[in-house]
Amino acid sequence: MTAPVTLALTAGEPAGIGPELCLMLAREARDTGLVVVACEALLAERARRLGLDVTLHPWQPGEPARCEPGHLSVWPVAGCVSRAAGKPDPANSRYVLATLETAARACLDGVLDGMVTGPVHKGVINEAGVAFSGHTEFLQALCGVERVVMMLATDELRVALVTTHLPLREVADAITPERLGQVARILDRDLRAWFGLEQPRILVAGLNPHAGEGGHLGREEIEVIEPTLARLRQEGLSLTGPLPADTLFTPHWLEQADAVLAMYHDQGLPVLKYQGFGRAVNVTLGLPIVRTSVDHGTALDLAGTGTADAGSLHTAIRVAGHMARCRRRAGEVGA
Template sequence: MALRFALTPGEPAGIGPDLCLLLARAAQPHALIAIASRDLLAARAVELGLAIDLIAVDPTAWPDRPAPAGALYVWDTPLGAPVVTGQLDTANAAYVLETLTRAGQGCLDGIFAGMITAPVHKGVINDGGVAFSGHTEFLAELTDTPQVVMLLATAGLRVALVTTHLPLREVADAIDRQMLLDVTRILHGDLQRYFGVARPRILVCGLNPHAGEGGHLGREELEIIEPALDSLRAEGLDLVGPLPADTLFTPKHLQHCDAVLAMYHDQGLPVLKHKGFGAAVNVTLGMPIIRTSVDHGTALDLAGSGHIDTGSLKVALDTAYSMAAHRRSVT
């Protein structure tokens, strides 16, 4: 049976609207509903030379079948100001957040089986007067989730993060025993729930070079990370580490694991993106809803050009569909 999924195009001046329209050239297996300004999508379609039928949806009568190839369902959401392709405008910051709120609340209400997000521009939202550090944190607040986990995945590699969008000098102070326990349990449980991994094997990075070198290059491994991992192993979790991050990401280790847990953003994600940029997906774990996203930014200079790759959005869609199927099979 076809499910409904929400698609948010993100920053209206960036490539998100382009991605949605390009994707609509092919039929989807489920009812995919873009939460966006219909006028914006229509104007961008003209700019791209695409003939896409933008089918308005009525929130009192949701579609229960996929749109045909060359068509896209749209839940019209008004802009704050007209969009100039490639040019940021703080007047549309509230519009971007409204699309995310509609999608997230729709998932909570059971209207959508999951949501897929195109890239937002954090800077222009903050400049518009709203403190915003990213999709992950915004959706955690919307869903009243105390702890979420960012996971990026590509073929052959999944990397989850203990801390996300923090300045580097704040990372060590942010990592404590309870955070490690919570994040690792979420990663373990959601690998089972959404990815069909019966007994996840997780490799854990150390925080410091050489995983602290026995305390000579930092004591976080000895005092925080190792005791937390020992407690989790006593619960039955299959964990390896803490391992030095500079040697963990090698075939010898990765071929026998289901995910890597990195301590901070730029410890794990450069490796993931080197391996699969443009064919990777960002997944938010720990929430009561499914959310996936592309692995790239707004690319303002490419908006309206037609010279963009839809690969990451395709992976994000396929991942959301697969996660929903796994969730239904275990509930």
């Protein structure tokens, strides 16, 4: 009998809503095994504050995760020195990073099948003197990969990015044939491996208004994007574009696609978040492990109130479980 998929779930910033979102999962039975990687005392204290009846079970590798209502398996991580809701403390920064490293190494070692990350506060971590630009870059370095791709997804739409957190004036120079080629290949490969798509259909946005309008509104499409897409098509990738971004996100085009490749952050993500904020998931492609995340921040103003919405976390867990199962099936076929 095939063992069930079991995921690591990091609780994120201790002062934010991450710990209570983890606890809310215990309200009902789960068909995917979850191990919360966090300070056990933090979870217990937040449960008492919110009046949640949750029994925490310290977990060790090799044990099954508790999936019945009212119970959570916890991989205890020490070092959380301040547990006050809504009041972040830079002294907790190394603890937060320790939860990420613990979860990621468990996935790399095959102990767990993937990881889902709760929201962290990058500013607080940097205040502690620790260089940290985000989950994605941290996991990229830990896993030793050259390029990763950010993709946000809902049930209806997937949007991947060629560039991510760059000032707008730097975007055009960052879109090189090498970068565009790497990102498109990773997107195609991981849609096949992690999502079970035999021939992913990818729509590619142009950089400029009207996709450059034949060079009258910019030449990046002519000089970089179109030649790169032509070479990639010769490799077998199914790519349509470059298309004007203002008409790409319409039913006519989206009905023909499995994913959209946008050139920069605010070209693609506003559309996706308008379409599905609160039920979207952030997926890191290009890693050797499954990693998804919620699509929101720490919401310090909501922490400890019991009013946080766990919708995005439920989606992140469901997508990570699907990815892990696809990977497992692919491994069984290739064995």
